Amino acid sequence: MHFAGVDVGSTTTKAALLDQDRALVGKSLLPTGANVVRAAQQAFQLALDEAGLEEHDIAYVVGTGYGRYKVPFGHAQVTEISCHARGAMRVFPGTRTILDIGGQDTKAIRVSPSGEILDFSMNDKCAAGTGRFLDAAATVMGLTIEEIGPVSLTSSAPLRITNVCTVFVEQEIMSHMSRGRKAQDILRGVHSAIAGRSLALMRRVGIDPEVTFTGGVSRNPGMVAAIEERLGAKINVSPLSQHLGAIGAAMFAVERAQGSPAPRPLVGELHVVGGH
Ligand code: ADP
Secondary structure (H helix, E strand, O other): OEEEEEEEOOOEEEEEEEEOOOOEEEEEEEEOOOOHHHHHHHHHHHHHHHHOOOHHHEEEEEEEOOOHHHOOOOOEEOOHHHHHHHHHHHHOOOOOEEEEEOOOOEEEEEEOOOOOEEEEEEEOOOOOOOHHHHHHHHHHOOOOHHHHHHHHOOOOOOOOOOOOOHHHHHHHHHHHHHOOOOHHHHHHHHHHHHHHHHHHHHHHHOOOOOEEEEOHHHHOHHHHHHHHHHHOOOOEOOOOHHHHHHHHHHHHHHHHHHOOOOOOOOOOOOOOOOOO
16 A cells, blocks of 8 residues: 655655655656646656556545646645645654745744744745745756755855845846856856845744755755854755655655554654754
8 A cells, every 4th residue: 555745846846755654765856837737747646657656546635736736646635834844754763853945835834843833934925935936046057956055165265145036136247247257156046045035034933953954946046055154053854855845745654544543653664864
C-alpha cells in the first residue's frame, strides 16, 4: 500500500509517494502553468511512473499548496504550513523553525518538538523576497535561476541593493550594470537583500534552532549562504527541499489512512545532507 502528497504551488507542482514504512518511492516536479488540475494530475502520474506504480496502488492522497482544492483525486487537503513543517521534521527531526521560500510567497513557521505549529508568518502580498524576485533578477542579468546563486558566491565586494520591490530592483540592477559593476557583486547584494527580508519574517515568529530551509529557493546556494551569514548560524537544507511540502502531505496521507492523528517521526530512509 502506498500514499501520495501533491503540492500544487503557484509556480511548481510537486508529488511525492511514500510506502507504508514512509520511505520515499517516487517524486515529480513540473511547472504549474495555467491548468492547475492538469498539473496536479500530471505530477501524480509522473511520480507513479517513477515508482513503477498504478493509481489503484495508492490508498490515500493529500493535496496541499495554493491549488490543493484542485487535486480532483485527493481524499483530503492540508495547508502548506502544516505540510512543510511535517516534511521538514521528517528529514531534520530537530527542526524548530522553518523558512519556506517559494515562487510567490515566503513563510516562517515555528514548531514545537512534537511538531505542533506554534506560530507562522507569511508574505504573499507581493513578489518582494520570493522566488519571483530572484527569477526577475536572473532574467535582467541574462542568467538562469540555477546560475545566479553560484555566481553571487564569487563576489568579494557585495553591493548594497536598496530595492526589494521586483519592479524597482530591475531598474536598480540595470543601472549598476550600465555603470560596469560586476554581476557577482550585484547578485550578492540581491541575495543579501532577500535574506534580510527573510530574517525579518522569521523574527516575527521567533527563531529557534534548528532552522530548516524549504521551497524551491532553498536550492539556490547563494540564498543558503546569505541567510546563514545574516543569521550567524548554519541552517538545514536537504536535496529534497523543494519536495518537503509534498512529502509532508504524503506523511499526512499515511496517518489519515491509518487513522492515527499522532505524528510518528521516522528518520533514516530519506537521503539527508546538511543536518547540523
Ligand atoms: P511554489 O511556490 O510554486 O511551491 P517552489 O517552492 O517550487 O514554488 O519554488 C519555485 C522557485 O524556486 C522559483 O521561482 C525559483 O526562483 C526557485 N528555484 C527552483 N529551482 C531552483 C534551482 N535549481 N536553483 C535555484 N532556484 C530555484
